[in-house]
Amino acid sequence: MSARRRWERAAIQAACVAITLFMGVPLYLIALAALSSRDSLNQFPLPLLPTDPSTETMSTFLQSTGVTGGFINSLTVGLGTVVLALLVGVPAGYAVARYAFRGKDTYQLILLLTRALPIVVLSVPLARIFLDTGLYDTTYAVMLLHTALALPTTVLITAAIFVGVSHEQEEAAMIFGASPLQAFLRVVAPQALPGIAAAAMFAFMLSWNEVLGATVLTLNQRTLPAQVLTTLADSPLAYRFAGGLALVLPALVFIAVMRRYLLNMWGTTLR
Amino acid sequence: MPRRRARIPAAVLLIAPSLVVMTALFAWPLVVGVGQAFSGPDGPTLAYARRMLDDPYFWPAVRNTALLIVVLIPVQFAFALTMALLLRERPRFAGFHFYVWVIPLAISDLAAGLVWLSVFADRGYLNSVLDHLGVDGVAWLSYQNTATMFLAVVVAELWRSTSLVLVIVVAGLQGIPKDYDEAAAVFGATYRQRLRHVVLPQLRPSLQVALILRTILALETFAVAQALTGRSLPLLVGETYQWYNVLQNPNVATAIALVVLAVSMLAAAGYLRLLRDRTVTQ
Numbered sequence: 001m002s003a004r005r006r007w008e009r010a011a012i013q014a015a016c017v018a019i020t021l022f023m024g025v026p027l028y029l030i031a032l033a034a035l036s037s038r039d040s041l042n043q044f045p046l047p048l049l050p051t052d053p054s055t056e057t058m059s060t061f062l063q064s065t066g067v068t069g070g071f072i073n074s075l076t077v078g079l080g081t082v083v084l085a086l087l088v089g090v091p092a093g094y095a096v097a098r099y100a101f102r103g104k105d106t107y108q109l110i111l112l113l114t115r116a117l118p119i120v121v122l123s124v125p126l127a128r129i130f131l132d133t134g135l136y137d138t139t140y141a142v143m144l145l146h147t148a149l150a151l152p153t154t155v156l157i158t159a160a161i162f163v164g165v166s167h168e169q170e171e172a173a174m175i176f177g178a179s180p181l182q183a184f185l186r187v188v189a190p191q192a193l194p195g196i197a198a199a200a201m202f203a204f205m206l207s208w209n210e211v212l213g214a215t216v217l218t219l220n221q222r223t224l225p226a227q228v229l230t231t232l233a234d235s236p237l238a239y240r241f242a243g244g245l246a247l248v249l250p251a252l253v254f255i256a257v258m259r260r261y262l263l264n265m266w267g268t269t270l271r
Numbered sequence: 272m273p274r275r276r277a278r279i280p281a282a283v284l285l286i287a288p289s290l291v292v293m294t295a296l297f298a299w300p301l302v303v304g305v306g307q308a309f310s311g312p313d314g315p316t317l318a319y320a321r322r323m324l325d326d327p328y329f330w331p332a333v334r335n336t337a338l339l340i341v342v343l344i345p346v347q348f349a350f351a352l353t354m355a356l357l358l359r360e361r362p363r364f365a366g367f368h369f370y371v372w373v374i375p376l377a378i379s380d381l382a383a384g385l386v387w388l389s390v391f392a393d394r395g396y397l398n399s400v401l402d403h404l405g406v407d408g409v410a411w412l413s414y415q416n417t418a419t420m421f422l423a424v425v426v427a428e429l430w431r432s433t434s435l436v437l438v439i440v441v442a443g444l445q446g447i448p449k450d451y452d453e454a455a456a457v458f459g460a461t462y463r464q465r466l467r468h469v470v471l472p473q474l475r476p477s478l479q480v481a482l483i484l485r486t487i488l489a490l491e492t493f494a495v496a497q498a499l500t501g502r503s504l505p506l507l508v509g510e511t512y513q514w515y516n517v518l519q520n521p522n523v524a525t526a527i528a529l530v531v532l533a534v535s536m537l538a539a540a541g542y543l544r545l546l547r548d549r550t551v552t553q
Binding site: 045 | 281282283285286288289290292293296297299300301303304307353354357360362363364365367368369370371372373374375376377378379380381382385386387388389390392394395396398399400402403430438441442445483484487490491493494497498501508511512515516521524525528529531532535536539
């Protein structure tokens, strides 16, 4: 029995290692490709170990037309999305967590439904609307689209967080003479802050990763992924690999920071 | 008592901005979109819809998108379930494994396509490994090899999007009390029996959510294929991109987008119905 058990444990370990390799090796390879010199990328077969590390490919990519601008635009849009999504989403999340109001179920249903709305259906008509209103090809246009996309999740995450913050303490503060706003800022907000930070990171990541809408809504003010996508067809492989690494790196940091919140964000906010 | 009456407007006040944003950026574009797809300069028209249907890329795009969903989703769910069940056995370094497995959650489909391009490119890493082993390389992404092109897109999507199913399933497993499973084990149920009769039934709500979400997202697959194959493997949303950005025809682009929307809604409704029916018969 114990021999069998030991065999089982070994099999489980081996399976985990195999899956980790499948998930991890491509990340190693894109880093390897993006950090090789142009010469070693032209070799065949490609070296599988970093024999000739070089920043040449990366720096060529960073100096290409539109890449620096794309970085700046991506950052602007991402931060703007975070601010807007929190400004609009946190109050709504608080309302969903704390108050019983008529139409609450409908409201939550609408939130869930909008998560299922394909981005592509929104972006092309939005381009028309933004053309008419003069917002087309600005970072604000992309910001607005990303805010709309991030909003349902922001409301659901923040609602889940506020449910976890003790209502008694808030009421106690008000009994001792704090206004509702003071009670919120002094008692609730500090406790909810880590969760709100998680919601903010989620919104930023969504905006950083969104490609299609950003491409449709801009011509010159491309975000980084939009810039990479639209120049894909006429750029050398080295450029694409460098672009791939530039887009992947923030993800590694994001997941490392957010590990504690992942299950909450993607797992349970849905119900 | 008077407090409670005052609360109703407070709640409405708090959610009002979000309603405004959603009306302006979800409802209004939808209305404009229907207008774009079905009305031309001289009133209502089906010309754009017909143009979409007559396009030689449209039906291949429909076929590829459907095939992608049919192949990817079952494989992906089996993979995610395996991963979640492995984690449940508390392997060594579980935290590290979980971290690596969920990294793709934050990776965009474009980035995933570029990552796998380094693997599947003609002079990429896979062919390099084959060459080291003394095997001839394959032109994985050549437009002549539809099958390997499709395989590359499936592998890249499996790599990228399974983590979403994984976190939903892991969160679902955490919500299940261990007692049932332990009781079944005490009464001599095998692992397979416990899985089939105890764990999976309790996981159903999580699986249902994951299934709906993933099907809708899979319908929107586009940048992966774009990065790996260009237009050689057309997908529905990729065609919208083509019509809008390359052919500069927003009307046909919206028509295709509305097809995607309709199929998404149908899929969601279909799953809900199917899963509810099964609950009734059991």
